[in-house]
Each structure stands twice: as C-alpha cells, then as structure tokens.
Amino acid sequence: MFTALYFKEWKEKALLFFFELGILALLILAQFVLREKKDIQEWLIYGMLLLFFPFAALILGAAGFEAEYRQGAWAYLFSRPVRKAAIWLAKFAALLSMLAALWLVFVALWVAVPGIRELVGGTRVMLGFSVESEFPWWSILQSGFLMTVAFSLSLLHERQFNILFVSLGVGFFLPTAAWAVMNTKAGGFMAFLAPSKALPTFLLCQVLIALAFAASSLATLVRSDFSQPRKLTLSFVRWFTPLLVLALACTAAWAILIPGPAERYLSFLGSSGGEPYYITPRGVFKYSVAANRIQWLAKAKHVNYFIASASGGKIAYTAFNIKSRADVAEELWVVNSDGKDRKRVLGRGPRESEWPLERPINDLMISPDGTKVLVLAQSGANRPEVRAVASEKSPLWIVKLDGTGLENLPDDPALFGNPSERYCFHLVAWAQDGNAVLISKRTFRQPMTFSLWLYDLGNRTARIVLDNAVMASWLSPASPRGDCLAIKYQKDPEKPWTLALLDLKTLATTDINDNTGEPVRLWSQISWDQKGDRLAYVIRRAQEGGPEVYVLAVYSLAAQKTVAEKSMTTSEASALLFWPSWTADGALLLVLDRAANGLRVLGPDLSEEKRIAFPESLRVPVSLHIVGANALVEDDQTDTLWRLDLSREAWKRIY
Amino acid sequence: MTELLRIQHLSKSFGRKPVLKDFDVAVESGRVYGLLGRNGEGKTTLARVLMGVIPADVGDILYKGRRISFRDSAYKREFGYVPEDPFFYEDMTIRGLLDFNARFYPRWNRKRAASDLERFALDPRSRIRTLSRGMKLKLGLAVALAAAPEFLILDDPTSGLDVPTRQDFLRDIIRELAASGTTILFATHMVHELERIVEWLLVLHGGRLIVDGDFEKVKAQHQASLEDIFVSLVADKA
Numbered sequence: 001m002f003t004a005l006y007f008k009e010w011k012e013k014a015l016l017f018f019f020e021l022g023i024l025a026l027l028i029l030a031q032f033v034l035r036e037k038k039d040i041q042e043w044l045i046y047g048m049l050l051l052f053f054p055f056a057a058l059i060l061g062a063a064g065f066e067a068e069y070r071q072g073a074w075a076y077l078f079s080r081p082v083r084k085a086a087i088w089l090a091k092f093a094a095l096l097s098m099l100a101a102l103w104l105v106f107v108a109l110w111v112a113v114p115g116i117r118e119l120v121g122g123t124r125v126m127l128g129f130s131v132e133s134e135f136p137w138w139s140i141l142q143s144g145f146l147m148t149v150a151f152s153l154s155l156l157h158e159r160q161f162n163i164l165f166v167s168l169g170v171g172f173f174l175p176t177a178a179w180a181v182m183n184t185k186a187g188g189f190m191a192f193l194a195p196s197k198a199l200p201t202f203l204l205c206q207v208l209i210a211l212a213f214a215a216s217s218l219a220t221l222v223r224s225d226f227s228q229p230r231k232l233t234l235s236f237v238r239w240f241t242p243l244l245v246l247a248l249a250c251t252a253a254w255a256i257l258i259p260g261p262a263e264r265y266l267s268f269l270g271s272s273g274g275e276p277y278y279i280t281p282r283g284v285f286k287y288s289v290a291a292n293r294i295q296w297l298a299k300a301k302h303v304n305y306f307i308a309s310a311s312g313g314k315i316a317y318t319a320f321n322i323k324s325r326a327d328v329a330e331e332l333w334v335v336n337s338d339g340k341d342r343k344r345v346l347g348r349g350p351r352e353s354e355w356p357l358e359r360p361i362n363d364l365m366i367s368p369d370g371t372k373v374l375v376l377a378q379s380g381a382n383r384p385e386v387r388a389v390a391s392e393k394s395p396l397w398i399v400k401l402d403g404t405g406l407e408n409l410p411d412d413p414a415l416f417g418n419p420s421e422r423y424c425f426h427l428v429a430w431a432q433d434g435n436a437v438l439i440s441k442r443t444f445r446q447p448m449t450f451s452l453w454l455y456d457l458g459n460r461t462a463r464i465v466l467d468n469a470v471m472a473s474w475l476s477p478a479s480p481r482g483d484c485l486a487i488k489y490q491k492d493p494e495k496p497w498t499l500a501l502l503d504l505k506t507l508a509t510t511d512i513n514d515n516t517g518e519p520v521r522l523w524s525q526i527s528w529d530q531k532g533d534r535l536a537y538v539i540r541r542a543q544e545g546g547p548e549v550y551v552l553a554v555y556s557l558a559a560q561k562t563v564a565e566k567s568m569t570t571s572e573a574s575a576l577l578f579w580p581s582w583t584a585d586g587a588l589l590l591v592l593d594r595a596a597n598g599l600r601v602l603g604p605d606l607s608e609e610k611r612i613a614f615p616e617s618l619r620v621p622v623s624l625h626i627v628g629a630n631a632l633v634e635d636d637q638t639d640t641l642w643r644l645d646l647s648r649e650a651w652k653r654i655y
Numbered sequence: 656m657t658e659l660l661r662i663q664h665l666s667k668s669f670g671r672k673p674v675l676k677d678f679d680v681a682v683e684s685g686r687v688y689g690l691l692g693r694n695g696e697g698k699t700t701l702a703r704v705l706m707g708v709i710p711a712d713v714g715d716i717l718y719k720g721r722r723i724s725f726r727d728s729a730y731k732r733e734f735g736y737v738p739e740d741p742f743f744y745e746d747m748t749i750r751g752l753l754d755f756n757a758r759f760y761p762r763w764n765r766k767r768a769a770s771d772l773e774r775f776a777l778d779p780r781s782r783i784r785t786l787s788r789g790m791k792l793k794l795g796l797a798v799a800l801a802a803a804p805e806f807l808i809l810d811d812p813t814s815g816l817d818v819p820t821r822q823d824f825l826r827d828i829i830r831e832l833a834a835s836g837t838t839i840l841f842a843t844h845m846v847h848e849l850e851r852i853v854e855w856l857l858v859l860h861g862g863r864l865i866v867d868g869d870f871e872k873v874k875a876q877h878q879a880s881l882e883d884i885f886v887s888l889v890a891d892k893a
Contacts, residue, residue: 004758012746072742079706079738081731081759222726225709228669 001082002090009094012067013060017098020056024105027052031113045116048106049139056102057143058171060095061150062163069158074226084222092151092214099147103140110135141203146171148210152217156233176202201255208247216240266639266655268623271476274530274584275337276625276632277315278641279303280655284317286337287643289628294641294654297339313337314370314401318361321347330361332375334401345373345403363427366401368434368482374398376427395425396455415441415453415462428452428471429478429485431504438485438504440470452487454507465507472499472537473525475623479532484557486526486535496521499537501557512555514539515565523550523575527589529582533557536580536589538568550575552591552606566606571595581624581631583646590631592624599624599631599644615651618642658720659684659806659838660705665714666862667700674700676862678714682840684805687833689853689870690842691885696859698842699739702810705840706736718806732760735804737812741795745784749777749794753801760802768801775820789816796824804837811843825851850881860889
C-alpha cells in the first residue's frame with residue numbers, strides 16, 4: 001500500500017521533478033560552458049546551493065497535498081483502506097527521494113569536477129560558517145528543512161504560492177531567531193566561547209524545528225477534520241506550539257550543555273607525584289594511581305587550559321568568570337591534589353583594583369613549599385608583548401595561596417624593560433631552593449632569540465643565565481627531583497641546538513653527548529624516569545651518504561653519559577610523532593609511535609620486547625603518560641583519553 | 656440476520672452547526688437500507704464518518720462487534736463507497752485508478768472491474784479529467800464494486816446518472832448485490848428510486864433518526880407512497 005501511494009506521488013509530481021531537473025541540468029551545463037570564467041562559475045554554484053536547491057525543495061514541499069486540494073480528492077483518498085500516517089509518509093518519502101535525486105546529480109558533479117570543491121568552499125566563507133567538511137551538507141540540510149516545512153504547511157492551505165512564501169519566511173525566521181538567541185547572554189555566550197558551534201547549533205535547530213513541523217503535520221492529518229479548514233489549522237497550531245518550544249529548548253540545552261568542537265578539549269597539564277593532571281571544559285581531573293581511575297579535583301567552567309601548575313600537592317589553574325560579553329574576569333584557583341580545599345586565590349572581589357586584569361595570565365607556578373604562586377600576566381602567550389609605557393606594572397606577580405600578600409614584583413629593565421622590544425615570557429622552573437625562578441624569554445625580532453633568565457625573588461633583580469637557550473621540551477623539562485632542567489642551547493648561533501642539563505642550584509650546564517661523543521641534536525619530547533635518574537629522548541643523527549637517522553637514546557645522570565641507543569627510523573614524519581615515557585619502576589620504556597600505530601615496549605637496553613597496537617577508535621594518539629601499571633594516551637582528534645592496562649594489554653576509553 | 660454495524664450516540668457538528676445529534680442505528684447484514692433526508696440533514700456526513708473521511712465529535716461505531724476509530728483503516732477493505740461527488744486524481748487514467756485501488760483491496764475482482772467498465776462504456780485508457788460527472792459516478796461505482804464489499808455506502812449516486820444507467824443500476828446492480836448478501840446503505844433524497852429497492856427505511860431529520868424500521872411495515876402503517884410518507888414525516892417534525 002505504501003509503495004502504491006509512493007509511486008502515485010512520483011507519477012503525480014513527475015512533471016515538477018523533471019522541470020527542476022531540467023533547470024539543474026542547465027546550471028550544470030553552464031558550469032562547463034563557462035569554465036573559463038571563474039567568477040560566473042562561482043556565482044552559478046552560489047545560485048545552485050543558496051537558491052536552486054532551497055527553492056526546488058520549497059516547490060516540491062508546497063506541492064505535497066496540492067492534488068488533494070485542487071482535485072478535491074480528500075474524500076476519495078481517506079476512504080481507501082490505508083492508514084493516514086502511511087499516506088503522509090508515502091508522500092513525504094516520495095518528495096524526499098525527488099530532492100535526493102536532485103542532490104545526487106550535484107554529487108555526481110562534485111565527484112566528476114575537481115574544481116567544484118573550491119567553488120563550494122567560497123560559499124562557506126560567504127556564509128561566515130566554520131565548516132570542517134568540504135561537501136555542502138549544510139545546503140542539503142537546508143533544502144531538506146525547507147521541504148519539510150513547506151510539505152507540512154501544504155496540508156493546511158490549497159494555494160501553493162502562499163505556502164511557498166510562508167515556508168520560506170518561517171523556514172528562515174525560526175532557526176535564525178533561535179540561533180540569534182543562542183548567541184545572547186541567555187545562550188551561554190556560545191558564540192563568544194565557541195564560534196565553531198554556531199553552524200551545528202543552527203543545523204540542529206533546523207532539524208528539530210523540521211521534526212516539529214513534520215510531527216504536527218502528521219498528527220493533524222491523522223486526527224483532524226479536513227472538511228473544516230479552521231479546525232485543521234487550529235489543530236496544527238495546537239500540536240506545533242509545544243513541539244516548537246521543545247525543539248528550541250533542546251537546541252538551547254545542546255548549545256549550553258554539550259561541548260562543541262571548540263569547547264571540548266582535553267589538555268595534559270603536568271604530573272605531580274607520578275599522577276598526570278588534565279584540564280577539560282568541565283574542570284580539572286587527575287588520574288589517581290591509588291584509585292586507578294579518573295578523579296575530579298575541580299569542576300569548573302571555562303578553565304583556561306593553557307596555564308596551570310601542579311606542585312607540592314597543590315594544583316593551580318585559572319578560569320574565566322563570565323557575567324556578560326563585556327564582563328569577563330579571569331580568576332586564579334587552587335585545589336589540593338586530593339580535590340579538597342578548593343579556593344579562589346584571586347579574581348573578582350574587594351581587591352579587584354589590585355588584580356592585573358588588564359592583562360591575561362599566561363603562566364603560573366606554585367612554589368616548591370606549596371605556599372605561594374607566581375603569576376605571569378602579559379598580553380597573551382601567542383601575541384608578543386609591547387610595553388609602550390615603561391611605568392606599567394611588571395608582568396610578574398606573587399601571591400600566597402590563601403589569597404593574601406598579592407605583590408607586583410618589580411620590573412627589572414634588563415629582563416622586562418625595553419619598551420621598543422617585542423617579546424614573550426614563560427615560567428620555566430624554580431631554582432636555588434625556591435629563592436629564584438627561571439624564566440624563558442623569546443624576542444620577536446628576526447632572527448628570533450631565546451634566552452634563559454634568573455629572577456631573584458630576594459633582591460628582585462634578574463640576570464641572564466644562558467643566551468640562545470630554551471627548555472628542552474614544553475612539558476616537564478625539570479627533573480622530578482626539581483634539581484635539574486633539560487635545556488637546548490646553542491654555544492654558537494651558527495651551530496645546531498644541543499641538549500644539556502642545567503643544575504637549578506648552581507646554574508652549571510652539562511652537555512649531553514651521544515655514543516659517538518657528538519653533541520645531541522634533540523628531536524622529540526624528553527621523558528624523565530620517575531626518580532629523575534635517567535632521561536629518554538629521540539635525537540637526529542647524520543649518516544654518511546644516506547638520510548638522517550632518528551635514534552632513541554637514554555642518558556644516565558649517575559653515569560653522566562648516554563647508556564643506550566636504538567635507531568628507530570629514517571622518516572622525519574614518523575620520528576616527529578615519537579613520544580617516549582618510562583614505566584613507574586623504570587624497567588621499561590614505552591614509545592608512542594603513530595607510524596607503527598601502537599606503543600613500542602623497550603627494555604632498559606632499548607631492545608624491543610613487543611608492540612601494543614592502538615584500538616581502532618583511537619584516531620590521533622598524542623602524549624603518553626605512564627601512571628602506575630597503566631599508560632594514558634590522549635586522542636588529539638576526539639579529545640578523549642585512553643587507558644592501557646599494561647599487564648593485560650587492554651585499552652579502555654576513560655574520558 | 657446478524658448485526659453488521661452499530662452506531663451509538665454519534666454526533667457531528669460543523670462549527671456551531673450540529674449535523675448529527677446523538678445518532679443511533681443498528682445495521683444488519685444482507686439488507687438494503689434506504690437513508691432519506693433533506694439536503695443538509697447529514698446523509699453525506701454520516702457516510703463520510705463511516706468511511707473515516709472525517710471524524711465524529713462523539714459516539715461509537717462498531718463493525719462486526721469491534722469498535723472502529725477515525726484512525727482505523729483495515730475495516731475499509733470490506734467497505735465500498737460511492738460518494739455524491741466522485742473526485743478522483745484527475746491526471747490518472749481509468750486503468751491507473753483501478754490498478755491503484757487493486758493494491759488496497761484483498762478481494763479486488765479484476766474481471767468484475769473489466770466487465771463493469773464495459774457495462775458502463777468506460778474506456779480504460781481515458782484520463783479521469785476527460786470524464787463527465789456521470790461517467791465519474793459510473794467509474795466510482797465500478798471501483799466500489801470491484802472491491803467486493805460487504806458493506807456498500809451509496810451517497811446519492813444516481814442523481815448524476817443518465818436514465819438507462821440509473822435503471823440498470825437500480826434494477827440489476829443493487830438487486831444483484833443484495834442477492835449476494837452485500838449490505839447496502841443507500842443515502843438519497845430521491846424517494847422514487849429508493850422505493851423500488853429499499854428493505855429498511857431510515858429517515859434523518861434535524862440530525863436524528865426519526866424513522867428506523869422495515870419499509871413494508873412503515874408503508875403499511877402510513878398507507879401511502881414513500882414520497883408522501885417522507886414529506887409528512889419531515890413536515891410533521893418541522
């Protein structure tokens with residue numbers, strides 16, 4: 001019965017369908033004829049996606065119940081032994097398949113003509129949407145939506161022209177209004193926090209509103225009296241109103257509660273006591289060795305994940321407190337590593353005038369004794385600092401963890417003071433038993449320069465430690481004991497960067513050489529073992545007459561030499577993704593090897609023991625951290641966290 | 656005779672105008688029912704409610720003892736319906752319409768459909784939009800009969816038929832159906848025609864049934880023609 005109705009619709013609307021198909025064919029033909037004129041081709045594509053498909057869909061939809069109205073066939077159709085829902089569904093399915101057939105023609109064009117993708121890309125830019133997919137799914141959804149609206153309304157009125165324009169108005173007005181609401185204060189400042197979620201929200205809103213239209217139309221057809229148009233319309237309105245409210249509420253809930261592409265993130269913060277800390281949009285968590293699971297330490301919205309610190313049993317992080325788009329305050333919070341005693345150290349409050357709110361916090365470190373936090377506040381880590389006014393406050397602040405004793409540390413012109421210079425800073429490590437702090441400085445003049453400075457907290461002065469030097473890796477360059485820092489530096493600007501250790505007490509450097517006695521050219525992240533006795537890393541080594549080889553190496557601080565080496569690959573792309581990490585007992589070294597699609601398990605002498613493949617759902621593995629008897633790997637694509645039970649070699653997604 | 660259909664407390668209004676008020680009737684199988692009423696008294700409304708074209712405001716309809724609702728459709732496989740104004744899909748051909756209907760009715764009789772088309776001089780290749788009202792009525796009749804219904808609702812179908820067809824319809828087709836056990840509800844205001852075939856008389860007036868009885872008994876009781884009975888009944892109540 002359904003198929004009989006379905007094919008009846010096809011036969012009935014065949015003329016309309018072929019008319020639309022003809023127009024589409026003409027547009028496609030024009031694409032080929034005018035292939036030399038890119039601008040006209042571009043407008044033809046715009047016309048296709050923004051006008052043809054929406055209007056073709058509207059016209060098809062508006063014709064939904066046209067025959068029943070025009071030919072008075074209601075009584076005939078309804079008196080057949082067929083469910084009214086089947087009538088509705090068959091009609092809708094027939095129209096949808098006609099629209100799909102039109103889209104298939106476009107898909108064929110998409111596949112056959114490579115240049116079409118660039119032209120379609122132009123519409124994305126024009127609409128101002130950030131879309132990952134090249135294919136114009138948004139246009140398909142848009143036309144499907146408009147067809148559904150027009151089809152639903154065609155049940156209520158016999159004049160297709162009116163339905164077409166009402167559908168067009170309603171179809172654009174409702175989702176646009178909803179989208180606008182999502183972008184206001186009521187919508188949780190979504191556009192401010194996650195502009196990339198604007199399009200998914202708009203599309204979701206359209207889908208839900210389309211469902212509201214469709215459900216109302218279906219319910220009206222199944223239950224209402226077609227001999228009384230006013231009753232019919234009232235019935236539709238009675239169904240549609242609550243469903244529309246529900247659709248808008250669901251859209252709002254989704255926009256506010258579910259993290260969007262820009263809102264969902266997982267960022268490794270650092271390790272403390274062998275436990276890694278992560279930041280997500282929901283706050284801060286750690287992987288607890290004792291509990292062997294994720295432990296939420298602080299549930300907080302809008303955590304600024306770029307900057308945080310884990311030290312001395314305390315975690316410090318900053319989060320945005322957003323009251324309106326114009327009223328955004330950054331706050332500094334501290335929480336114990338067991339999740340207890342969460343406390344706002346700085347932020348809104350009576351001392352607001354003291355707080356360096358005019359500049360965002362770019363870095364912070366908790367002192368080794370866990371009583372103070374050092375704060376670096378400057379104009380963004382990725383934007384160079386321009387100190388136009390020399391009298392401005394210095395970027396360094398210190399405050400006790402109970403929120404008292406906020407102090408702007410004096411400017412040292414040698415480090416911070418050149419107004420004509422463009423530079424940025426990074427807090428590297430505590431030095432000299434917590435009495436000084438090591439700061440990395442990068443200038444933006446070409447060629448860029450990197451230097452390591454020591455800021456003495458006692459006499460409030462800075463001095464340069466090493467020129468042309470930077471920490472060896474951004475994550476955990478300091479040894480777990482806190483007495484040593486892995487750095488990269490150039491003795492001579494003409495020579496390559498070499499790996500060295502900087503004693504944080506004496507500030508003396510020890511060069512690290514490879515087995516051949518040559519200075520190490522560091523290539524990968526470094527990994528300290530948990531006692532701070534050994535350092536693992538990947539180096540790059542030239543080979544005579546061949547490509548450079550990437551070698552995994554282990555340096556022993558006790559022996560003061562490289563104790564093991566293993567050639568890993570000659571592919572730069574593969575080597576770029578290596579990430580070594582020691583097991584808790586230091587007996588094994590695991591290497592995240594994306595090219596091999598798994599973890600390579602190596603013995604102390606770097607002999608390969610086995611490989612453990614990644615699960616299929618782990619798409620872009622990054623950052624490997626060993627926690628107790630588990631290995632944790634982040635998925636950079638899905639922002640998920642995976643746990644590998646090393647004894648059972650079983651993977652499990654834990655966030 | 657067994658009860659085929661029972662209508663209980665059926666009411667239907669259009670806006671503020673009540674058309675059927677607390678309507679009750681029991682229909683027994685194999686009988687020819689004549690439903691008389693003036694224009695606008697609710698004959699078409701009753702037919703449409705029974706066919707699930709429009710919903711009743713209140714009331715129950717039981718077919719073979721089973722309650723049927725506006726949303727039900729299965730019972731219509733055993734119902735035939737020839738409406739007063741036979742609107743079909745105008746762009747279909749007669750053959751297309753018959754094929755379309757054949758999918759819905761399990762007891763569809765293709766031979767019967769073909770013979771009725773011949774009987775009514777309908778060309779299966781003709782498009783419906785080219786047919787006159789009378790020819791559309793014949794087509795409606797052919798469709799309804801091909802479905803081999805147990806219960807046939809005829810909503811004043813003879814008014815648009817030419818005289819020979821009307822004669823044929825009344826004399827042969829109705830009798831043939833009645834003989835085969837089909838229950839017929841013949842709604843009309845043309846009493847002369849009804850008088851020749853009716854077994855049970857139903858008279859609608861003011862939204863209610865004012866007569867529900869064996870036609871011969873009603874006739875005997877009033878000692879008059881059906882036309883006179885109808886006029887007197889409607890006039891009395893008015």
